[in-house]
Amino acid sequence: MSDQLNVERTLYGFWLSPYMCQVAHVLSETGLAYQYERVSPFQGSTLTPEHIERNPLGKIPTLREVNGIDISESHAICRYLARIYPEVRKFYPIDDPMLCAEVDAKNDFITFSIAGPFFNWFVVSGYFPKAWKLKIEKEAHIYNLFSVLLSKLWLSRLVNGSRMEPFLLGKEPFLPDFQLFYTLELSQMFSELFEIPEMHLFRDDPALQTFYDAMCERPSTQKILAAKELELDVTKKELYGGFGAAYLDKHIDRRTLGGLFGREV
Incomplete structure (x- = not known):
């Protein structure tokens, strides 16, 4: 997304997530350069030790700021950005x-x-x-x-x-x-x-x-939708293929699902 080199700010997540898109939109609208690193829950990537260290809740998005700190949860990230960067305050007006x-x-x-x-x-x-x-x-x-x-x-x-x-x-x-x-x-x-x-x-x-x-x-919207479209084929394959193996079979007890519905599912 950014045309700048050696950018230290990194946004972790994937384009299907509306929460990551929200953060990306704020960064794009305000000219805050960032790198994008794909972390897909459909591959189990949100539960790896590396990502858990960035985000103990095992979710996306996470933003690694230029000072090296990691911030998670989309609203928290955007509110943080508004407190640090005056240009973000037109979207989250902390002074009003x-x-x-x-x-x-x-x-x-x-x-x-x-x-x-x-x-x-x-x-x-x-x-x-x-x-x-x-x-x-x-x-x-x-x-x-x-x-x-x-x-x-x-x-x-x-x-x-x-x-x-x-x-x-x-x-x-x-x-x-x-x-x-x-x-x-x-x-x-x-x-x-x-x-x-x-x-x-x-x-x-x-x-x-x-x-x-x-x-x-809005140009920022168009950029994000274009990035989402470029990743869509990979996301669809993960959505229907990888998520069950990466998440359901490892982290959800099928007996619990059976109890929920009153029969084997």
């Missing part, structure tokens, strides 16, 4: 407590009511029955319908409680706009990959479509 509180409120709402539940939806309704070949088609369908109801409810509250001009807080984006955009982008992709049309979160929603289109016009 009231506006900052509004940004935090949107971020938290998206995290806990939209993005988090969406990943549970994807795993149970899309990933388990297809990639892990678990025999839970009926349960997955029920969970899919339940998730549709909740997602539409929370998204409508977000839209109705925001300015949408075209961004959540007005004419310029803030951190929650990046989080929302990459969650919507992933929903569009997963709806196609797993053949679940309802998983497309902004279909038939004019306000969210306008928001999505406005985000797509």
